[in-house]
Amino acid sequence: MPRIAAVLIPMPLPEPFDYAEPEGMGLEVGDQVAVPLGPRVMRGVVVSVRDGAGHNRPLKPVIEKLADPPLPASTLAFVQWAARYAVDAPAWPLAMALRGLRAPKPKPEKQLVLTGTQPARMTPARQRVLDAAQDHLAPPALAAAAGVSAGVIKGLVEEGVLELRLVETPAAFDPPDLGLPGATLNPSQRAAADALTGMIAEGGFQAALLDGVTGSGKTEVYLEAVAAVLAADPDAQVLVLLPEIALTQAVLARFEQRFGVAPAEWHSAVPPPRRRRTWEAVQANRCRIVVGARSALFLPFAHLKLIVVDEEHDASFKQEEGFIYQARDLAVARAHLEKAAIILASATPSLESLWNAQQGRYRWLKLNQRHGVAQMPDVSLIDLRETPPETGRWLSAPLVHAMIETLERGEQVLLFLNRRGYAPLVLCRACGERMTAPDTDSWLVEHRYTGRLVCHLTGFSMPKPDRCPHCGAQDSLVAVGPGVERVEEEARSLFPDARIAVFSSDTVESAEAARELVGAMEDGRIDILVATQAAAKGHNFPNLTLVGVVDADLGLRGGDLRAGERTFQLLAQASGRAGRKERPGRAMLQTYAPDHPVMQALAAQDRDAFIEAEMTARELSGLPPFGRLAAVIASGTDPVVLEDYVRALAAAVPNAEGVEVFGPADAPLALVRGRRRKRLLVRADRSVDLQAFLSAWRARVKVPSSVRAVFDVDPYSFL
Template identity: 75%
Template sequence: MSRIASVLIPMPLPEAFDYEAPEGMALAPGDQVAVPLGPRLMRGVVAAIRDGHGGNRPLKQVAERLDEPPLPPGALEFVQWAARYSVDAPGQPLAIALRGARAPKPKPVRMLEATGRAPGRTTPARTKVLEAATGPMTAADLARAAGVSAGVVKGLLDEGCLAERLVTEDAAFDPPDLARKGSELNASQAASAGALADMVRAGGFSVALLDGVTGSGKTEVYLEAAAAALAADPEAQVLILLPEIALTQAVIARVTHRFGARPGEWHSDVAPPARRRVWEAVASGTCRIVVGARSALFLPFRKLRLIVVDEEHDSSFKQEDGFIYQGRDLAVARGKIEGAAVVLASATPSLETLRNAEAGRYRWLRLSARHGTARLPDIELIDLKATPPEHGRWLSPPLVAAMAETYGRGEQTLLFLNRRGYAPLVLCRACGERMTAPDTDSWLVEHRYSGRLVCHLTGFSMPKPSACPHCGAKDSLVSIGPGVERVEEEARQLFPQARIAVFSSDTVFDAREARRLVEAMAAGDIDILVATQAAAKGHNFPKLTLVGVVDADLGLRGGDLRAAERTYQLLAQATGRAGRKDRPGRALLQTYAPEHPVMQALKAQDRDAFVEAEMAEREAAGLPPFGRLAAVIASGPDAAQLDAFTQAMAQAAPNTPGVEVYGPADAPLGLVRGRRRKRFLVRADRGVDLSAYMAAWRARVRPPGQIRVAIDIDPYSFL
C-alpha cells in the first residue's frame, strides 16, 4: 500500500495522472509539484491523495514538492468544475490558474541605506543625502529626494557612508483603509448600496443585478458593497471584473481613492513579474482587492467574499479561443463554490441575467436616474435614405451640422463606429477580386496609418500592393466602406482646426496609452474623438455632449441570434457617454432602417419594450434564456476527410429528448489558416444537462490526427 497523488498538469490532457508520493513527502490537494511526463519534468497540481496500488505497472514518483503557494480548495474545485462545464480538459483552465505562478519572479533591486559612518569630508550636499536616507532607497530616488547629483551619492557609497544591498520586492499590498468615507450617494444609490451591504454581511452565496442607466453611479454603489465585505471579515477578498483593459485604470483610480490603497491589477498588459507579485499576494491573502479582466477569476483567492462583474452584458467576457468560457457565468459559479456574493452591474443587462432577475433567482436593484443634475441624452435617428452623406463621405449633413454647433460651443463630440482600420474591404475594380488573407476567407482590412492590409482574425499583414495580385492591373485596388481611420480623415477635412484623435485597439496599444487618451479627453484636450467600442462604455467625459453613431445598422447584419440584443446594448452604452455632467447631451444615429425595433427602442429610450419583444421571440424559438445552445467546430486541412468525419459525428450524436442537433454545415468562415471548418449547433431545453450531453457525444467519436474538435457552451460567435 502506498500513497498515490492524482496530479493535474496544465496541458490539454483528458484527466489527472497518478504518481506515487515518495516516503516522507507530505502532499495535500492543491500543492504544486514537479512530476515526470515523458522525458521532461512538468509542473502540476495535486488534485487528490489516496491510499492504494498503482495497478499492473509501478507508478512514477512525484519528483518534488515545489516551494510555491498551493491552490486553495475553492480555486482547485473551480478549475475542475470549469473544465466539466466547458467540456474541456482540466489542464486548460489549470494553465490559466497557474499563469501567475509560472511568471518570472521580480528581479532584486539595488537599494542604498545609511551605515552610520561619518564622511571624511562634509558638504551641504552630502548632509542632505544622509538626512534623506531614512530607509532603503534606490540611488536615483535618494539623489532625487536630496536634490543632488548622482555623483554625490556615489561618493558616499565609495566611502562606506552608504551601503548597498539587493532587495526583492515582496508580494504585499497596502491594506484598504476602511475608515475612509465613500462618495455622497443619492437616495436611490444609498438604498441599493444598503441592500448590497446587507447581502454581503449575511454571508453565503447570493447574486444581485445592479441595473442602472448610464451615469447613474453604479461604481460608487458596488464599492460600498466591497467596503462592507472587507469590513465584515479581516481576511475577506474582493474581485472586480471589467470587460476592457481600457477601463481598468479609471476603476483602479476610483478604488484607490475609495480605500486609500491601490488594488491588484490583472490583465494581459500586466508585465509577468508584476503578474507573479499579484498572484502570490492573492494566494497569501495580502492583496484584498483585485481589479482585472476575465482571467482574474482563476486567481488563487484564499477567502473570496465578493465578485463584481461590471458591464456584465459585455461580449468581451466571452473567451473565444483556447479554453472557451463565458466569464459572467463562471463568476456566478465561482461565487457559489466560494460561498461569495456576486454583483452583476449593467445599464443594459443581458437577457439571461434579466430572466434570472425576473424569476427571482437574482435580487434586482434598479438605479433609474443619473447622478446629480445630469440627465439622459436626447436620441434622434438620421434616415440615411432621406439625408444621405455627400458622395464619397460617411457623415450626413444633420450630423455634420450638429458637430459644428458642438465645436462652436467648445464642447466635445464622439463619433462611434465599431470598425477598425481605414476600410473593411479592398477590391480590384478591374477583376472584382476581394483581398483576403492567405489560406483564410477573412477579408483584409486597409490601415492607412501603417500602409498595410491586415487580417484581424489571423494577424496576417502585408503592404498594400500597387497592382492587383490576381489580375495584375495597376492602381486598381479601391477601399470599400469606412473604418475609424476613414471617419477621422473626413472629420479633419470638415474641421481642420479641431483637435481630433482615434481610440481603437490599433491606435491604443496598452493600458498606459489608453489612460493617456482617456485623461486627455476628460481634460477637454480633444474636440472630436473617433472611436470603436473601446471608448463606448464606462468612461466619464464632462464636456462630451454629442455622440454620432456613424453606422448604427452595423451590428444587425449577419444573422447572429444575439444581433439585436448586442446592437441595442452597444448603442445604448455609446449614446450614454453624452451629457453625463451638467451639460445636456444628444445622440444622433445614422441608419438605413429607422423603423427597425432596435432603432425605435433606442429613440424612445424604452428598454423594457425592446426586452419584452426580444424575450417573446427567444421564448417562441426555445433560444437562450429559455433554452440552451452549444456549438461544435471541427476543422482540418483536408476537405474530404473533414466531410467524412463530421458526417460520422452527426450519426454518433446521442438521441436525447429535448435536444436538437443541426449540421454539419460549412462555417461562414470556411477556411482559416489553411484549415477547412464545419459547424454543428445544438439546442437544448433548459432542463437538459447540456455539458453532460456534449461530453457523452464527444466520447463517442475519435477525430483522426489532423482534425480538431472544439466545443463551445453558450456560443457568442457563429463564424
C-alpha cells in the same frame, strides 16, 4: 504506508495521473510538484492524496515537491468545475491558473539592512536613519524617509551599522485605507448600496444585478459594497472584472480615490514580472483588491469574498480561443464555490442576467436616474434613405449641422463606428477581386495610417500593393465602406481647425496610451473623438454633448441570435456618453432601417419594450435564456477527412429528449489559415444536462489526427 498522489498536469490530458509519493515528502492537495511524463519532467498540481493499500500496479514516484506556492483548494475546485462546464480537458484552466508563474521573478532590490552593530556616535539624524531602516529601504529612499543627506547613510555603512544587500522582497500591495469617505450618494444610490451591504452581511453566496442607466453612478454604489466587505473581514479579497483594458484605467482611478491606493492590475498589458508579483501576492493574501480582465478569474485567491463583473453584458467576457468560457457565468460559479457575493453591473444587462433577476435568482437593484443634475440624452434617428450623405461621404447633413452647432458652443462630439481601420473591404475595380488573407475567407481591412492591409481574424498583414494581385491592373484597388480612419479623414476635411483623435485598439495600443487619450478628452483637449466600442462604455467625458452613430445598422447584419440585443446594448452605451454633466446631451443614429424594433426602442429609450419583445421571441424558439446552446466547430486541412468526421459525428448523436442538433454545415468563415471549417449547432431545453450530453457525444467518435474539434458551450460567435 505508501500513498498515491493524483496529479493534474497542464497538458491536453483527460484526467489526473497517479504517482507514488516518496516517503517523507508530505504532499497535500494544491502542492506543485515535478513528475515524469514519458521522457519529460513536467510541473503538476496535486488534486488528491489517498492511501496506497491494495494498489497492485507499480507507479512512478513524484520527483520533487516544488518551492512555488500551492494552489488554494478553492481555486483547484474551480479549475476542475470550469473544465467540466466547458466539456474540455482540465489542463487548460489549470494552465491559466498557473500563468502567473511563467513570468520571471522581479530582480532582487538593493536594500540597506541593520547589522546589529551600534554606531560609535549617536546623533538625532543617525537615530532617524536607524528607525527608518526597520523597513529595509533602498539608499535614496532611506535617506528621504529619515530626512538626512546621503553622507549620513554612507557613514553608517562604513561603520558597519548598515549593510547593503540584494533582497527578494515578498510580493505585496499597500492595504486600502478604509477610513477615507466615500462619494455622496443620492437616495437611489444609497438604497442600492444599503441593499448590497446588507446582502454581504448575511454572508455566504449571494448574487445581485446592479441595473442602472448610463451615468447613474453604479461604480460608486459597488465601491461601497467593496468597502463593506473589506471592513467586515481583514482577510477578505475582492475581484473586479472589466471587459476592456482602456476601461481599467478609469476604474483604477476611482478605486485609488476611494481607498487611497491603486489595486493590483491583471491583464495582457501588465509586464510579466508584475504579473508574477500579483499572482504571488494574491495567493499569499498580501493583495486585497484585483482589477482585471476575464483571466483574473483564475487567480489563486486565498480568501475571495466579493466578485464584481462590471459591464456584465459585454461580449468580450467570452473567451473564444484556447480554453473557451464565458467569464460572467464562471464568475457566478466561482462566487458560489467560494461562498462569496457577486455583483453584476450594467446599464444594459444581458437577457440571461435579466431573466435570472426576474426569476428571483439575483437581487435586482435598479438605478433609473442619472447622478446629480445630468439628464438622459435625447436620441433621434437620421433616415439615410431620405437624407443620404454626399457621394463618397459617410456623415449626413443633419449630423454635420449638429456637429457645427455643438463645436460652436465649445462642446465635444463623439463619432461612433464600431469598425477599425480605414475601410473594411478592398476590391479591384477592373476585375472585382476582393482582397482576402491567404488561405482565409476573411477580407483584408485597409489601414491607411500604416499603409497596410490587415486581417483582423488571423493577424496577417501586408503592404497595400499598387496593382491587383489577381489581374495585374495598375492603381485599381479601391477602399469600400468606412472605418474609423476614413470617418476621421472626413471630419478633418469638414472641420480643419478642430482637434480630432481616433480611439480604437489600433491607435491606442497600451494602457498608458488609453489613459492619455481619455485624459485629453476629459480635459477638453479634443474636440471630435472618432471611436469604436473602446470609448462606448464606462467613460465620463464632462463636455461631450453630441454622439453621432455613423452606421447604426452595422451590428444587425448576419445571423447572430444576439444581433438585436448586442446592437441595442452597444448603441445605448455609446449614446449614454452624451450629456453626463450639467449640459444636456443628444445622440443621432444614422440608419437605413429606422423602423427596425431596435432603432425604435433606442429612439423611444424604451428598454423594457425591447426586452419584452426579445424575451418573447427567444422563448418561442427555446433559445437562451429559455434554452441552452452549444456549437461544435471542426476544422481540418483535408476536406474529405473533415467531411467524414462531421458526418460520423452527426450520425452518432445520443438519443436524448429536449435536444436538437443542426448540421453539419460550412461555417460562415469556411476557410481560416488554410483549414476548412464545419459547424454543428445544439439546442437543448434547460432541463437537459447539456454537459453530460456533449461529453457522451464527444466520446462516441474518434477525432482524426488532422482534425481539430472544439466544443463551445453557450456560443457567442457564429462565424
